[in-house]
Amino acid sequence: MSDRARKIVRVKARGEVVRTLSEVVEEGLELSVLNATVTPDSITAELAVQAPEEGQVREFLRTLRRFGLEVEELEKTLIHDEETCVHCTACHSVCPVGAVLVENHEVSFDEDECIVCGSCVEICPTGALKIASKEGGE
Numbered sequence: 001m002s003d004r005a006r007k008i009v010r011v012k013a014r015g016e017v018v019r020t021l022s023e024v025v026e027e028g029l030e031l032s033v034l035n036a037t038v039t040p041d042s043i044t045a046e047l048a049v050q051a052p053e054e055g056q057v058r059e060f061l062r063t064l065r066r067f068g069l070e071v072e073e074l075e076k077t078l079i080h081d082e083e084t085c086v087h088c089t090a091c092h093s094v095c096p097v098g099a100v101l102v103e104n105h106e107v108s109f110d111e112d113e114c115i116v117c118g119s120c121v122e123i124c125p126t127g128a129l130k131i132a133s134k135e136g137g138e
């Protein structure tokens with residue numbers, strides 16, 4: 001069970017987003033870039049933001065908004081279809097944060113650790129994994 005607070009956000013910025021992020025990242029805060037789209041005049045990126053305290057995550061997002069970035073909080077979750085899963089463990093080998101557990105040749109997912117990066121979804125040979133919004137949409 002993780003004791004860190006986490007938010008998945010979509011950030012849109014014009015200009016030097018990387019410099020802006022590096023200026024406001026504080027000690028203890030962790031950023032994972034899940035994907036990014038670059039156009040000639042803007043960058044849109046999905047980030048997993050983690051910190052020991054929920055308040056640090058919120059303050060980070062407030063600071064980004066003060067810097068003029070558009071910040072949208074996303075409520076995404078990983079869905080594992082047990083019926084379709086053949087427990088090949090391919091997802092275990094690609095997970096960057098150790099959120100896929102293997103016990104007695106069966107996989108399970110630690111929702112508290114998962115940053116919803118989608119790597120396991122891409123590699124799953126049976127389509128047993130998908131990313132959905134927490135409200136149930138996709």
Ligand code: SF4
Nearest residue numbers: 085086088089091124
């Ligand atoms: S990659 Fe897909 S089929 Fe293989 S263990 Fe993971 S969820 Fe199951």
Ligand code: SF4
Nearest residue numbers: 095114115117118120
């Ligand atoms: S989406 Fe899959 S690979 Fe990514 S962190 Fe979650 S369990 Fe691991």
